Amino acid sequence: MDMQQLLERESFIELDARSRAKKLLDAGTFRELLDPFERVSSPWLMRQGIATQADDGVVVAKGTIDAQPAVVLAIDGGFQGGSMGEVSAAKIAGSLELAAEDNRNGIPVRAVILFETGGVRLQEANLGLAAIAEIQAGIVDLRRYQPVIGVTAGPIGCYGGMSIAAGLCSYLIGTREARLGLNGPAVIEQEAGIAEFDSRDRPMIWSFTGCEQRHRTGLVDDYVADDADAVRASVIDRFRAGRPQACRSERVAGFLKRLAEINPSAQATPEQVAAIYGKGFQS
Amino acid sequence: MSTQAPKESQGRPASQALSKRGAVWLDALTYSAPLQAGYPPSVRVADARLADRPARFIAVVPDPDNRFVRARGGEVGLVEGWEVARAVREVIDADAGSNDKRAIVAVIDVASQAYGRREEAYGIHQALAGAADAYASARLAGHPVIGLIVGRAMSGAFLAHGYQANRLIALEDPKVMVHAMGKESAARVTLRSVTDLEAFTASVPPMAYDIDNYASLGLLWKVLSVDNADAPTAADQAIVEEALHRALDDIRTDPSRGLESRLGSPHRAASATVRRKLREEWR
Numbered sequence: 160m161d162m163q164q165l166l167e168r169e170s171f172i173e174l175d176a177r178s179r180a181k182k183l184l185d186a187g188t189f190r191e192l193l194d195p196f197e198r199v200s201s202p203w204l205m206r207q208g209i210a211t212q213a214d215d216g217v218v219v220a221k222g223t224i225d226a227q228p229a230v231v232l233a234i235d236g237g238f239q240g241g242s243m244g245e246v247s248a249a250k251i252a253g254s255l256e257l258a259a260e261d262n263r264n265g266i267p268v269r270a271v272i273l274f275e276t277g278g279v280r281l282q283e284a285n286l287g288l289a290a291i292a293e294i295q296a297g298i299v300d301l302r303r304y305q306p307v308i309g310v311t312a313g314p315i316g317c318y319g320g321m322s323i324a325a326g327l328c329s330y331l332i333g334t335r336e337a338r339l340g341l342n343g344p345a346v347i348e349q350e351a352g353i354a355e356f357d358s359r360d361r362p363m364i365w366s367f368t369g370c371e372q373r374h375r376t377g378l379v380d381d382y383v384a385d386d387a388d389a390v391r392a393s394v395i396d397r398f399r400a401g402r403p404q405a406c407r408s409e410r411v412a413g414f415l416k417r418l419a420e421i422n423p424s425a426q427a428t429p430e431q432v433a434a435i436y437g438k439g440f441q442s
Numbered sequence: 443m444s445t446q447a448p449k450e451s452q453g454r455p456a457s458q459a460l461s462k463r464g465a466v467w468l469d470a471l472t473y474s475a476p477l478q479a480g481y482p483p484s485v486r487v488a489d490a491r492l493a494d495r496p497a498r499f500i501a502v503v504p505d506p507d508n509r510f511v512r513a514r515g516g517e518v519g520l521v522e523g524w525e526v527a528r529a530v531r532e533v534i535d536a537d538a539g540s541n542d543k544r545a546i547v548a549v550i551d552v553a554s555q556a557y558g559r560r561e562e563a564y565g566i567h568q569a570l571a572g573a574a575d576a577y578a579s580a581r582l583a584g585h586p587v588i589g590l591i592v593g594r595a596m597s598g599a600f601l602a603h604g605y606q607a608n609r610l611i612a613l614e615d616p617k618v619m620v621h622a623m624g625k626e627s628a629a630r631v632t633l634r635s636v637t638d639l640e641a642f643t644a645s646v647p648p649m650a651y652d653i654d655n656y657a658s659l660g661l662l663w664k665v666l667s668v669d670n671a672d673a674p675t676a677a678d679q680a681i682v683e684e685a686l687h688r689a690l691d692d693i694r695t696d697p698s699r700g701l702e703s704r705l706g707s708p709h710r711a712a713s714a715t716v717r718r719k720l721r722e723e724w725r
Contacts, residue, residue: 257724283649342566
């Protein structure tokens with residue numbers, strides 16, 4: 160990106176969840192479901208003296224993308240770290256279920272999920288975890304009919320159970336600002352010790368879990384600049400490509416073949432991961 | 443970079459012995475059927491009869507010699523995720539041409555997902571997605587999938603191994619536990635003391651760690667009382683087998699291949715409200 164492009168581009172990361180959804184949908188087609196005025200917020204946070212938010216941190220928007228019916232599920236990383244509580248997760252799971260039902264009735268609704276989340280909202284722990292399982296079920300169901308596209312733009316990235324959900328998507332798109340990983344750095348440090356994982360060592364964390372590395376190692380399909388038009392173009396390209404021959408999470412033999420090449424007695428390096436996973440996961 | 447992490451050998455307090463429950467129950471329910479060859483010691487796969495029809499039983503168990511050191515205590519790690527996926531997909535492929543889909547029973551006692559640098563580097567989120575995908579795909583293909591919780595069902599490990607089942611059954615036992623995160627880490631992430639966290643778990647059912655509170659969320663199909671969950675008596679085994687048979691019947695008469703049966707509890711009223719409103723506004 161040269162200086163002129165840099166000045167002219169519209170940052171995607173700086174957009175809030177609602178604006179991101181609007182940007183991805185065709186102009187003028189955005190329609191929000193369960194909007195903040197309906198005030199369906201978390202029944203559990205209040206009991207713990209924590210402020211709720213009227214949309215519980217998820218925007219459900221219907222409209223069209225590339226003139227095809229679509230639903231965008233945009234997580235607001237600014238509310239409780241984009242964490243999945245009972246309501247926010249049900250908005251995503253319920254929408255995926257309805258989209259799959261539509262497809263069974265001949266309406267080809269497609270879904271984009273904007274992952275900006277630390278995973279389960281621990282204040283709603285088991286209900287968040289259960290609902291993430293339902294989101295995962297919804298992705299695997301809908302994916303049979305239409306591509307389900309995941310985008311993680313940052314700055315939060317995608318962690319916890321929702322990183323597993325991202326791993327189920329037909330395609331994943333990421334920017335340099337976003338990280339994709341299962342366990343948060345502080346939790347790894349807590350569970351495994353600071354020598355295993357120093358949660359303050361940001362360059363190390365990005366070198367493994369940043370989307371540039373995830374793209375280099377085949378765990379993300381498209382690595383895009385922080386440019387709203389580029390993100391939308393990438394989403395449209397992937398929808399036009401249609402369902403992949405096999406999703407990443409279906410490439411069991413391919414991943415097992417690569418795992419067998421790892422020497423686990425040495426600590427991992429980003430270069431080593433790229434050397435092994437860069438070969439791809441074809442079985 | 444200090445890659446020789448001295449903590450690695452101390453990952454588990456000496457007081458916390460490796461749990462044998464997964465192995466014990468898998469062996470009992472399959473009448474000591476031989477383990478399928480070709481799987482690592484941490485993934486036990488056995489084929490046996492269930493209600494006079496063929497079924498596959500799968501457990502993730504501790505392996506003190508696991509080549510990935512952070513996955514020695516019964517955690518679901520990189521290899522475990524992809525090998526569970528393989529065990530499930532073998533059955534899907536074997537029955538692909540048949541209307542008679544064999545049952546899959548996930549015997550669940552999983553300490554957690556594996557927390558480590560190698561795990562993040564090589565995409566443990568993708569490995570767990572591989573397993574979750576396989577179970578969800580089996581369910582959608584018509585295989586009755588039952589999750590039998592005999593010990594811990596923690597977080598990402600549970601999402602990978604069992605949470606996609608048509609029906610979940612748990613033993614009523616103090617060591618049976620479902621949660622999104624261990625207490626110490628959950629306290630750290632939510633900026634609370636462990637004492638405060640425990641105080642909240644008393645008034646907020648989804649935050650609790652015990653099986654009775656979990657059962658109140660409506661996610662379990664049945665809770666079974668047994669005498670000895672560590673070393674099942676003949677009567678204990680009969681109770682569990684009877685429940686598995688009834689679960690199979692229940693799944694076979696249910697027209698849905700989804701997870702709707704988990705939505706009935708008053709503690710999940712918001713999950714149901716969100717779905718109802720989404721449907722009203724969906725168009």
